[in-house]
Amino acid sequence: xxxxxxxxxxxxxxxxxxxxxxxxxxxxxxxxxxxxxxxxxxxxxxxxxxxxxxxxxxxxxxxxxxxxxxxxxxxxxxxxxxxxxxxxxxxxxxxxxxxxxxxxxxxxxxxxxxxxxxxxxxxxxxxxxxxxxxxxxxxxxxxxxxxxxxxxxxxxxxxxxxxxxxxxxxxxxxxxxxxxxxxxxxxxxxxx
Amino acid sequence: xxxxxxxxxxxxxxxxxxxxxxxxxxxxxxxxxxxxxxxxxxxxxxxxxxxxxxxxxxxxxxxxxxxxxxxxxxxxxxxxxxxxxxxxxxxxxxxxxxxxxxxxxxxxxxxxxxxxxxxxxxxxxxxxxxxxxxxxxxxxxxxxxxxxxxxxxxxxxxxxxxxxxxxxxxxxxxxxxxxxxxxxxxxxxxxx
DNA sequence: ATTACTATACCGTCCGGTCGGCACAGAAAA
DNA sequence: TTTTCTGTGCCGACCGGACGGTATAGTAAT
Numbered sequence: 548x549x550x551x552x553x554x555x556x557x558x559x560x561x562x563x564x565x566x567x568x569x570x571x572x573x574x575x576x577x578x579x580x581x582x583x584x585x586x587x588x589x590x591x592x593x594x595x596x597x598x599x600x601x602x603x604x605x606x607x608x609x610x611x612x613x614x615x616x617x618x619x620x621x622x623x624x625x626x627x628x629x630x631x632x633x634x635x636x637x638x639x640x641x642x643x644x645x646x647x648x649x650x651x652x653x654x655x656x657x658x659x660x661x662x663x664x665x666x667x668x669x670x671x672x673x674x675x676x677x678x679x680x681x682x683x684x685x686x687x688x689x690x691x692x693x694x695x696x697x698x699x700x701x702x703x704x705x706x707x708x709x710x711x712x713x714x715x716x717x718x719x720x721x722x723x724x725x726x727x728x729x730x731x732x733x734x735x736x737x738x739x
Numbered sequence: 740x741x742x743x744x745x746x747x748x749x750x751x752x753x754x755x756x757x758x759x760x761x762x763x764x765x766x767x768x769x770x771x772x773x774x775x776x777x778x779x780x781x782x783x784x785x786x787x788x789x790x791x792x793x794x795x796x797x798x799x800x801x802x803x804x805x806x807x808x809x810x811x812x813x814x815x816x817x818x819x820x821x822x823x824x825x826x827x828x829x830x831x832x833x834x835x836x837x838x839x840x841x842x843x844x845x846x847x848x849x850x851x852x853x854x855x856x857x858x859x860x861x862x863x864x865x866x867x868x869x870x871x872x873x874x875x876x877x878x879x880x881x882x883x884x885x886x887x888x889x890x891x892x893x894x895x896x897x898x899x900x901x902x903x904x905x906x907x908x909x910x911x912x913x914x915x916x917x918x919x920x921x922x923x924x925x926x927x928x929x930x931x
Numbered sequence: 932a933t934t935a936c937t938a939t940a941c942c943g944t945c946c947g948g949t950c951g952g953c954a955c956a957g958a959a960a961a
Numbered sequence: 962t963t964t965t966c967t968g969t970g971c972c973g974a975c976c977g978g979a980c981g982g983t984a985t986a987g988t989a990a991t
Contacts, residue, residue: 586945663859
């Protein structure tokens with residue numbers, strides 16, 4: 548099967564590496580991380596396995612790149628929300644809640660699916676741990692510890708439960724929870 | 740390699756089936772669910788692979804049994820805590836918090852490690868979803884919805900983050916969170 | 932003989948990783 | 962200009978090992 552070289556794929560910039568990462572994400576979201584194989588990535592990206600191995604010397608390297616991208620995007624999503632919010636004592640916490648509680652974005656689904664595979668490898672988890680460690684003080688700024696921790700944990704709990712599809716809440720209940728978390732993040736300290 | 744039959748392992752009742760499940764849990768806890776193979780279970784249980792296949796017609800059957808055991812034990816742990824608590828309006832919620840926030844028990848670690856593998860198979864996740872769906876009304880009894888949900892989510896969030904080893908809290912902070920959740924579960928509705 | 936269970940050998944498949952080589956684009960040499 | 966060399970990006974065949982699953986022979990107790 549002689550494959551004609553597609554136009555725009557020449558020695559042109561590093562575009563195909565990103566295409567491979569996109570393909571990997573598509574696979575992970577569609578079929579779960581279990582089905583993330585080098586062959587599958589190659590097929591999805593319209594590339595040969597050798598081509599994948601050229602850019603990622605091992606499968607772990609591919610996973611590292613995926614984790615790195617996911618972490619960066621999470622960080623960016625929070626900052627984007629913060630930019631949209633007025634300056635207030637608990638802006639960071641509020642932004643975090645808003646970035647986390649939305650209809651699951653692409654990146655959330657990637658993160659959730661990756662978690663399954665990444666969780667069992669401490670080396671791959673390291674950047675994730677770091678991400679969480681740095682995030683806690685960032686979103687706690689200007690907020691009493693207990694309140695920040697509570698909002699953080701509940702938000703993360705909801706996020707994780709939805710990614711694992713075990714959230715027992717109806718859509719209406721979810722909306723009430725979202726309101727409650729926003730209220731807690733922005734000032735009111737009274738829980739019904 | 741002729742293995743001598745251990746005493747008490749005859750066709751006798753205590754069926755080695757449970758021993759195999761114990762072995763599977765040990766593997767999952769020690770090396771993660773990725774390394775849970777039929778050969779490994781057989782080796783760990785001191786049994787041949789044929790023996791494993793006799794009791795569990797497929798690997799999925801083994802996983803189903805593991806999930807089932809984990810779910811049942813979680814339920815039992817909550818009930819055990821409830822029995823130790825005096826009758827009060829929010830006894831169920833309080834018991835849930837106490838059962839969840841403790842130094843991670845064996846069953847918690849099993850659940851966490853299993854989650855990685857089970858999450859990608861909707862059929863295996865079904866019992867888990869069911870477990871969560873039934874638990875919500877149980878622990879919400881006699882408590883306003885928003886408070887029950889908040890405590891539930893934060894508790895679950897802490898549980899999941901600790902299982903994935905991404906919890907950014909120090910031991911002291913964890914203690915304060917535990918106190919806060921207990922306070923919220925048992926009446927006080929004021930968050931600092 | 933039947934039942935309950937164990938042990939071993941084997942098969943097909945899948946997957947990560949290796950390897951030799953091709954195509955192409957400059958840069959260097961002629 | 963033409964030729965040669967070199968590096969990059971990619972291809973695709975192949976290997977070795979692991980794993981799920983099958984088949985079958987055997988043992989011990991009822």
